[in-house]
Amino acid sequence: MPDRTVFRGTAFSCDADDRVQALVDHLFVVEDGFITAVLPADDPAAAEAVGDAEAVSTQPGQYWLPGFVDLHVHAPQWAQAGTALDLPLADWLRQHTFPLEARFADVDFARRVYASLVAELLARGTTTALYFATVHPTSSLELVLACAAAGQRGLVGKVVMDGPDNPDFYKDADASAAVADTGWFIRRVQELRAATGAEVYPVITPRFIPSCTDEALAGLGALARDLGVHVQSHCAESDWESSHVRERTGRSDSAALDGFGLLGERSVLAHCVHLDDDDVALFASTGTAVAHCPLSNAFFGDAVAPVRRYARAGVDVGLGTDISGGFDPSLWSAIRQTVTSSRMLESGVDAAQPPAARGVPDSRVTFEQAFALATAGGGRSLSLPIGRLAEGYAWDAQLIDVVGHRPLPIFDDDEPERILQRIITLATPANIRAVWVQGRKVVADGEVVVGH
Amino acid sequence: MPDRTVFRGTAFSCDADDRVQALVDHLFVVEDGFITAVLPADDPAAAEAVGDAEAVSTQPGQYWLPGFVDLHVHAPQWAQAGTALDLPLADWLRQHTFPLEARFADVDFARRVYASLVAELLARGTTTALYFATVHPTSSLELVLACAAAGQRGLVGKVVMDGPDNPDFYKDADASAAVADTGWFIRRVQELRAATGAEVYPVITPRFIPSCTDEALAGLGALARDLGVHVQSHCAESDWESSHVRERTGRSDSAALDGFGLLGERSVLAHCVHLDDDDVALFASTGTAVAHCPLSNAFFGDAVAPVRRYARAGVDVGLGTDISGGFDPSLWSAIRQTVTSSRMLESGVDAAQPPAARGVPDSRVTFEQAFALATAGGGRSLSLPIGRLAEGYAWDAQLIDVVGHRPLPIFDDDEPERILQRIITLATPANIRAVWVQGRKVVADGEVVVGH
Known part of the structure; x- marks a missing residue:
């Protein structure tokens, strides 16, 4: 018999076209962590769908959102x-980040x-994260174990950086060691997943082209083809990075990564601020996703990534905090900065x-579109059934309370769309009462449940 | 005998040159709401300075910041x-804001x-606010009473908008009524202040030139000269506003406001995105301050206000949330967005x-500079002894806890400067444990003490 729970209340979630829907007083039947049915509470079939499952209902002023x-x-x-x-x-990187890592x-x-x-991250509603760890294989496993212990879905990469420009105190020994360590790391993560059921995934992770040799990049591309696991790197983050890659390879960053076999449906490239139309077409045709990190880009990107243009071209886009190039660990903040940066x-x-020479027309991202990027867009970027409260998706959810400790300013206009706008713009961690990952409660009463 | 309290702990506050100082383990002697002495706890004179005053000390991981x-x-x-x-x-304004107001x-x-x-606002550490209320004199007094009840220092204006373009359902009857109602409102606030000691101040508040007649603007300018109270309005917020004023008056927004007698040491003008060098010189020579509202400007300003340029020219600058043109009520967020927008x-x-054609060199605001704008800059803009934890200033303070419910990521580098950087970038309302306004505790254990 599967483990069954029914979650009841009003939810906000994207439909298949990324439009945010208000599902007023619905039931979400969850079996073994996945949503098997979604129906209005007053549907004639509701009683049968619920059966004797445990029921979890919202209190007044509470809403379900996807993680x-x-x-x-x-x-x-x-x-x-x-x-x-x-x-x-x-x-x-040289003065602060490599010594820390x-x-x-x-x-x-x-x-x-x-x-x-x-x-x-869990306390802020982030149920899935795509992580760079460090060069060290064993230490990187500690991040996998931390995700497993706390119940977060974690996609984790041991970082590869074997190039001659890296500091001696922080680099892979050579290309073959980098590829071999990546293979070892992938096997350990897959074994842990198989043994425990933890939602952890290995990720092939060349830091970026400037820090890797061609040999390592090609070796990782071959691994990606052989093993079918996720791939992540940086791409076209700044003027410096883009010109460095072009000088070294004669190609754009995206084209060079593609040449090493690193683009594909399970590839996510961070930043992508400086893409020309050919680059954008390459992302769309290979199914490669963009991790948009608007806060970090303000400090290191030299411009704003035109994510509406990318979305119109059919590219998968999601959001990233880019800790610590971005200082803020909250995807709530990333949603808001996505909108704000797009307006700028x-x-x-x-x-x-x-005025006419100042900006780029048709660049604005709405709050609802940015919410879709943080949820459905993220799931699609990873090719995982997450980011929506819909049949076939994992029950990754946040329970938002708009009337508790830090109430949102809702006086008498309580239509669901107005509630959602306030939640997106004004919720703080204090409004996140509970969080579930694949049916498992990982935050309760605003506190993280570690080792639950 | 004055009411005396001594606050002890490590504090971060600007010096007279707006540099942020770490005052490690200091005593702040507060008498009748004002700081009368600041000295290191190990100063030989400390015992005498404390005497039999009530003592309030920080716990480990707690710091004093100005409100x-x-x-x-x-x-x-x-x-x-x-x-x-x-x-x-x-x-x-027409579709959303005027009907609401x-x-x-x-x-x-x-x-x-x-x-x-x-x-x-108090829960987020905002101890002083410069408010627009509405056109209605009696209802605007409710805002004054709300500040007095909760213990916030409130500078409040009854809004004047008597021009022909305002909607019939929301405007002053005519210019003379607008000026008379403003005078009535000022007297009521001054009476309340005199009777109760509440830290409330009246503010002459023409909404902005497009919504006011020349007669009303001149009448309010005469009131400002006669009564010496604060003045606030909007200035050069957007392309539309700037061109509207220039078409109507033949002058820039700032020059036109000056012509009506509305600039001066107690004047604060919001936004000021579109100022030329003559405008900036006028702000500096009259002592008029700029309320920089970076979040709102991203939606309505058409550009980023170059506040470093203004500061270099000697203009007083502080920060504003601009609820609801800016959606976020937190000045913590405004500090962060000031830095982020300046980098963009x-x-x-x-x-x-x-790259060379893309931005404006020397525009960046550091986090410490933005912190100074939200504290010392705000106090200087209002010509009030607030915004610094220094002798002669009001005890307007936030007690920040970096190790409690939502701990900040401080592992082993706990030098005061690194702590402060994290507080500025990462604190959420959950890190604000208590707040004082002029020596009165208005937030305790994260909860607002209303009618204390």
Whole structure:
């Protein structure tokens, strides 16, 4: 007999076309972590669908939302989140980030930082995260274990960086060791998943072209083809990165990654601020997804990624916090910054220029579209059945309370659409009462349930 | 005998040059709401300075910060915060905002909305707010009473909008009624202050030039000269507003407001996105302050206000949330968006342009500078002794807890500067344990103490 629970209440979730729907007083039948039926509570078939399942109902002022999918997190950088945002990308990596990441050779330190990060992400409604760990294979497994212990769906990569420009204290020994360590890491994660049922996945993770040799990139591309696992890297993040790759390979960042066999349905590339139309077509034709990180891009990207243009071209797009290039661990903030940055792309920023020369028309992302990026878009980017409260999807959900400790300003206009707008724009962690991942409750009464 | 309390702990506050200082384990002697001495706890004179005063000390992981000064809040718009951000300014006013504000003729509705807003601002550490109420004199007093009841320092204006373009259902009867009602409102607020000691101030508040007749603007300018009270309005918010004023008056928005006698040391003008060098010089020479509202500007401003340029020219600058043109009531968010928007102004937004043509050099605001704008800059803008934890200033303070319910990611680098960076970037309302306004505790254990 499957484990069955019925969740009842009003939910907000995207339909198959990424339009946000209000499902007023619905039942969500969940069996072994997956939604097997969605129906209005007053449907004649409701009683039969519920049967003797355990029932979890919302209180007044509470709503179901899908959990968020964070497509770009550098887990070790949680230890410097909020600091050190004063340098350009290449200097920032050398002076701040590589020395910090090198410390994760210390497994005890890694364990402390990773446990904190996973808990803080879950408390903010992030039920799935696509993580860069560090170069160290064993220490990177600590992040997988932290996800498994706290019940977060974690896609984790041991970082590959074997190129000659990396610091001696923080790099792979050589290309073949980098590829072999990646293979070892993938097997360990798959074994853990098979043995425990934890929702953890291995990810092939070349840091980015500037830090990897061609040999390592080609080796990882072959692994991706052979094993069919997820792939992540950075692409076209900044002027510096784009020009570096073009000088070295004669091609754009996306075309070069494609040449190494690293694009595909399970590939997610972070940033993608500087793509031309050929690049965009390559993303669409290969099924490669963009992890849009608007906060980080303001500090390191040199421009705003035109994600509406990408979406119109049929590219899968989701959102990332990019801890710690982005300081804020909340995808709620990323949704809001996506909208805000898109408005600034559309209007431009320099008042000294004439209005028509200032911005890029048709760039704006609405709050509902940004909400879709953080949920359904993230799921589609990972090719996993997550990000929607719909039949066949995992029960990854947040229970939002708009009337409790920090009530939202709802006075008398309580139509569902107005409620949702306030939730998207104004909810803080205090409004997230509980969180489930694949049917398992991982946050209760606003507190993370570790090792549940 | 004065009421004396000594607050002990590590504090972060600006010095007289707006540099943020860490005052490690200091004593702050507060008498009748004002700081009369600041000294290290191990100073030989400490015991004498403390005497038999009540002592309030931080727990480990807690820090004193000055309370925030929000220089631009449309209090009635709290009822639509987070909604209706899809239209340009003039349409947004007509379709959403004026119909909402008209409802504040209903004093009971006003009371509910204002009490909620003041509580939510205090819970986020905003100890002083400069408010637009509505056209209605009596209902606007409800906002003053809400501030007095909750203990927030409130500067409140009855809005003047007597021009022919305003809707019939929401406007002053005529210019003389508008000026007379403003005078009545000022007297009532001054009487309340005198009778109760509440930290409430009246503000002369022409909405903006497009909504006011010349006669009303001149009448309010004469009132400002006669009474010496604060003045607020909007200035150069958008392309539309700037061109409207230029067509009507033949001058820039700032020059026109100056012509009506509305600039001065106690004047605060919101937005100021579109100022030329002459305008900036006029702000500096008259002592007029800019309320920078970066979130709102992304939706309605058509560009980013270059506040570093203004500060370099000697203009007083502070921050505003601009509820509800800005959806977020937190000045913490405004600090972060100030930095983020300034980086986007500096780098530009359109990747299709060459890097050198994309942005405006030397525009970036650091996190510490933005923190200074929200505290010392706000106090200086209002010409009030607030915004710093220094001798002669009011004890307006936030007690920040970095290790409690939502701990900040501090692992082993706990130098004060690194702590402060994390507080500025990562604190949420859950990290604000208590708040004082002029020596009175108005938030305790994260909850607002109303009518204390």
